[in-house]
Amino acid sequence: MWSWVLHRITGVGIYFFLLVHILDTALVRVSPEAYNAVIAQYKNPIMGLGELALVAAIGFHALNGLRIILIDFTGFGTRHQKAMFYIVLALWVVLLLGFAPRHLMHVFGGA
Amino acid sequence: MTDNAATAIDNPRSTVVRRRKGVNWEKWGWVYMRASGVLLVVLIFGHLFVNLFAGEGVTQLDFGFVAGKWASSFWQWYDFLLLWFALVHGSNGIRTIINDYSTPPTGTGIRWLLTPHGIMKTALVVSTVVLLTLGTLVIFTFDPCPAGSPADLLPSFCSVAR
Incomplete structure (x- = not known):
């Protein structure tokens, strides 16, 4: 059940970021100044932590989505769905250990 | 199908399969979520790697970065x-x-439209269609070297071309 709840919450969160992200990217069609002004906001520390949360949400949604596909299409996946949930969590931690330090250095490292 | 005792399901009382006429959209939606999901894992991790992990990560993002990517039709179609x-x-x-x-x-x-359900469904369809149209136009009408913009905000190839 928790995998289902987390899949929904991360899905909705990613969706609303996507709406904003399409709009902010559309500013390249307005002017370089307008785009750069908005993208500069993504580089401040609060947004930097937000990007870490975004990548965490995407990472979970992606890994758990692959787990759902294995459950739906293979007998192996159905039998081992619980074990696969722990594998999803383990891979998710590995993913974030790879991403978080590098990203936080970019955000807090003073350019 | 596996015949695991824990997952075995009894046969239904009736073996007659009733089919509704027409396309089963709900089924194809279900299939689409899984097929597009696999593709999106590749596309989004590629997107995150190139834009947020490689190079200088988030600090490298500006107009010049986007223009450098969209000067190539590969990245235009990738983002499309x-x-x-x-x-x-x-x-x-x-x-x-x-x-x-x-x-x-x-x-x-x-009477359908003026309900919470109708309003949410309408808003969802309208925002999706508007953003798909906007995004597609932005990608394919993009000008990496807009006239009159300061050269230091543009990708380096703009000054070479002129």
Whole structure:
């Protein structure tokens, strides 16, 4: 059940970021100044932590989505769905250990 | 099919399969979520790697960075696929959630529209269509060297071309 709840919450969160992200990217069609002004906001520390949360949400949604596909299409996946949930969590931690330090250095490292 | 004792399911009382006429859209939506999901894992992790991990990560992002990418039709089509697959996948997910938590009204037309369910569904369709149109136009009408912009905000190849 928790995998289902987390899949929904991360899905909705990613969706609303996507709406904003399409709009902010559309500013390249307005002017370089307008785009750069908005993208500069993504580089401040609060947004930097937000990007870490975004990548965490995407990472979970992606890994758990692959787990759902294995459950739906293979007998192996159905039998081992619980074990696969722990594998999803383990891979998710590995993913974030790879991403978080590098990203936080970019955000807090003073350019 | 596996014959595991724990997952075995009894045969239904009737073995007659009833089929509704027409296309089973709900089934194809279900298939789409899984097919596009696999594709999006590749597209989004590629997108995150190039834009947020490689190089200087988030600090490298500016107009020049985007212009450098979209000068190549590879990245235009990459982002086009990303836009369509991600937004349709997300919108269909939101549609599922709206169906789960709000009761579809019994009325039709304006009596359907002026309900929480109708308003949310309409807003979802309108925002999806608007953003797909906007995003597609932005990608393919993009000018990496807009006239009159300061050269230091533009990719380096703009000054060479002129």
